[in-house]
Amino acid sequence: MGKDRIRVLAVASGGGHWEQLMLLRPTLAQYDVRFATTEPAVALQHGVAGAESLPDCNQNMPLPSALCALVALWIVLKHRPKVVLSTGAAPGFFCICAGRLMGARTLWIDSVANGEELSMCGKLSKRFAHQCWTQWEHIADGERPRYFGAVL
């Protein structure tokens, strides 16, 4: 199968998480990539048209989190990606869970901002995603999380 036939769902919340996804864009662009974010207007400014919209949420917001999980499942059902990956945060984690349920291979790339320890969603992703990567070598433990460089 040609590279451009591999469907990838790439997810990030607005702000620094999205910035990191954009830094990975030259590689993502080789595939049939679909984006999802909490701030589609910012995505559009960055030249990403048609990004799926996710409601923002975090672990202290049970109701918005439940809604976000449903929307994540809907987006995965709509696009049927082979690969789901996220640079954070909670909405991306929900997409990874939904992707895993639907048989996609899933990757969590923890934010480069987390230089001391993995984020909360990063720790959860050690269990729920196929791969969990940190961007800091000293946080990697060889298996979960692993280290394969950084966006910077």
Place this chain on the structure above:
Amino acid sequence: MIIVTVGMQLGFDRLIKAMDALAPGLGMPIIAQTGKGTYRPRNMDARDKIAPAEFEALVEQSRLIVSHAGIGTVLTAARCARPIILMPRRAGLGEHRNDHQMATVGKLAERPGILVADNESELGQRIAEGLALANWSAAQSPTARQLHGALAAFIENRPL
């Protein structure tokens, strides 16, 4: 044009004052986003806040960014391929709760396009070095190349 930013949450007057003193000698307009600081610059176009869309447009027009060591600004600079000078906040001077910005600059120094001024006395020299940088991008860093390679391998289901 040069953009100075200290984020929205806290002031960082030590950086703003130092840039205000350097501004007349830099020979280009300087726009400063001063956050919750109290010092009023005389030689720069200063604003408390700059909305994200406007900040983005200003970065596109700029030659250089001077910033506190906030990772969000570092990432914006990398995406827009602008050199960035980082001066870390110090907890001992009441500029932050802890010294994590010191740790951040320790880890980011030496990466392409990122220059570190440990304190205000180094700012002028780092700005001159930043303005002289040409033809670099974040993607050229060895760690970025490694991540892009691993990402492609994961997506294509090749061994990592």
